[in-house]
Amino acid sequence: GVEGFSATHLLWTAEEPLSGLRVARTYMLGTGRVAARIVDKDALVHPVFEKLDRYDDALDNGKDVRLVLALYEAVLQAHAEAIDAFVAEAKTQAADRSSSVQAAALNALRRLVAPLEATYVLPAAYLETHFHVTLECLDACGEPVTETTVGKWSQWYLATSLSHVPSQCAAMQPLGSLVVGDTLLLQKPTRTHLVVTRGFEYIKTWTQAGKEADFASHLDDALASEHMLVDTLRLGKELGDAIPKALLLVQCPHLPLLHGVLKTYTSGLVFQSANCNPIVISFANDVASLQVLSTPDDALLLLLVEFRDREANPVRASFPLTLLGSSIALPLVANSRMQADVMRLLETWKASLMRLDIPFHRPHAGARRTCQRTLRRVFSASSGSIPMRRQSSVSFRTGTSRKRSRKSRAGPSPRRHPSY
Incomplete structure (x- = not known):
């Protein structure tokens, strides 16, 4: 500097x-x-935020x-x-x-x-x-x-x-x-x-102390107000506690996975990370569709979020690096807290999406065959983070696993996702 x-x-x-x-x-x-x-x-009267106003004339x-x-x-x-x-x-x-x-x-x-x-x-x-x-x-x-x-x-x-x-x-x-x-x-x-050293992350970003950090923390003030949640941010009511150690998959070849805290609401979600500004996603304002994708790995599901505007949306506004696409996904790993918490929210989110006439898709018979095409189309930049090996097809309604091979029909898969 x-x-x-x-x-x-x-x-x-x-x-x-x-x-x-x-x-x-x-x-x-x-x-x-x-x-x-x-x-x-x-x-009619806007509150004064001294921690933000002091930056109006600052370089x-x-x-x-x-x-x-x-x-x-x-x-x-x-x-x-x-x-x-x-x-x-x-x-x-x-x-x-x-x-x-x-x-x-x-x-x-x-x-x-x-x-x-x-x-x-x-x-x-x-x-x-x-x-x-x-x-x-x-x-x-x-x-x-x-x-x-x-x-x-x-x-x-x-x-x-x-x-x-x-x-x-x-x-x-x-x-x-x-x-x-x-x-x-x-x-x-x-x-x-x-x-040999490819495993070391090629790039990291952190929110800068001062103006960046203060404006990012300003969101917490808005999230504490029920009026701001419902009428201004259009997120709805808060659903339980925040999910710590949450993951967010983005289409960036150099930084495909973000670590942070996920806050969930009846009509949206907020992802807060030290690596970028908060990502505020309102179903009513931003989302074109939600889709649960099965993957070739039985222990992994993806909750895919597609935006109405691919050029102007919360991810492009908050993420500091170049994106190959603006769709994001929440990786849901079997038996993880994030997977359990998000699965419990799906019924509430499905009801909100239905009221807003927003499509919600989940895996169906034959979804395994089209999964890899969808993953490559949507997350081509970070597909290296997702195993692409051939695995079993899964019935997500019952939580059971149907194997293609005769040997695997002898018993269910030891790792299951709950039905939703």
């Missing part, structure tokens, strides 16, 4: 000395978005945070291109591998950053000057070695970085660098590869 403003991001690096494994990530200390002020439009670095987020998403894509180029060059035994990998990644980055130039001010030849790809062959202690000295397997560290990100709020002062790095294993005979 720059002086006078909150930090925009942090660099996280780690090295395991006994194996030489290295990893680098950039995590965001803000979302660049501010939750909307909730106002009762029919009120913030939201534009810097949005730039850093957009550039880092582009760097992540360029990093993936760099890995693909590295593996391709390894198959051709190219001598000058580093420069060709750099060129491939830079071409990808230029294409991704070009649309940003209409919104942000970047110096001339910025990418050519400040984008770098680091490629090293390492031994088991993390020391650089030449590839000719290694055996059947070789270990590589590939990092892409973009330095001197220009501030948009402080006269082009540098915000710092964006770095992502992975350790790869490369097999010599076949030139197959494994990204």
Whole structure:
């Protein structure tokens, strides 16, 4: 960040000395978005919210945070291109591998950053000057070695970085660098590869202290008012306690799963997470349909929420990263508290949806066959989080399982979802 403003991001690096494994990530200390002020439009006198009003004339670095987020998403894509180029060059035994990998990644980055130039001010030849790809062959202690000295397997560290990100709020002062790095294993005979550090999350975001956090917490004031719940937010009445450790599946390739707290109401729901602004979903205002999807894994159901407006809806308004689509899903894992709580709510939600003439779909005979097509269509970005192996077909009305194989007909599946 720059002086006078909150930090925009942090660099996280780690090295395991006994194996030489290295990893680098950039995590965001803000979302660049501010939750909307909730106002009762029919009120004659509006209350004064001092914690919000104090920001009316205050400067913030939201534009810097949005730039850093957009550039880092582009760097992540360029990093993936760099890995693909590295593996391709390894198959051709190219001598000058580093420069060709750099060129491939830079071409990808230029294409991704070009649309940003209409919104942000970047110096001339910025990418050519400040984008770098680091490629090293390492031994088991993390020391650089030449590839000719290694055996059947070789270990590589590939990092892409973009330095001197220009501030948009402080006269082009540098915000710092964006770095992502992975350790790869490369097999010599076949030139197959494994990204060892892929399990480390590539991006994280947190709501920034100050304006972002105060506007996000303003929602709690509205949720405490029955009038605001029913007439302004159109959520209806609260249904029991909030569900802690809730999960929300979104169509973001870099951050497909959000962790947070789920608050449920007769005509909607609210998902609150430290990673983004609160997501307020009113059935009456936002929802086109609700659908319970079976999956190839008997222990997992998805409660899919489709929005009327795919471009302007609560998810796109609150989520800080690029989305491939705006549909979301609540993953319901068998025997989890979230699954039990949501299943108890379905009858109430179905009644509300019926009054609003909103379709509600649930699994039926033959749904297993169409499930994978629906999952790939709606959640193509995060399908890697959902097992796609062939499993049994399930009768959700009775909670029993019907197996295709003769062996599995001998008894019911040990993991069941309750009927709904």
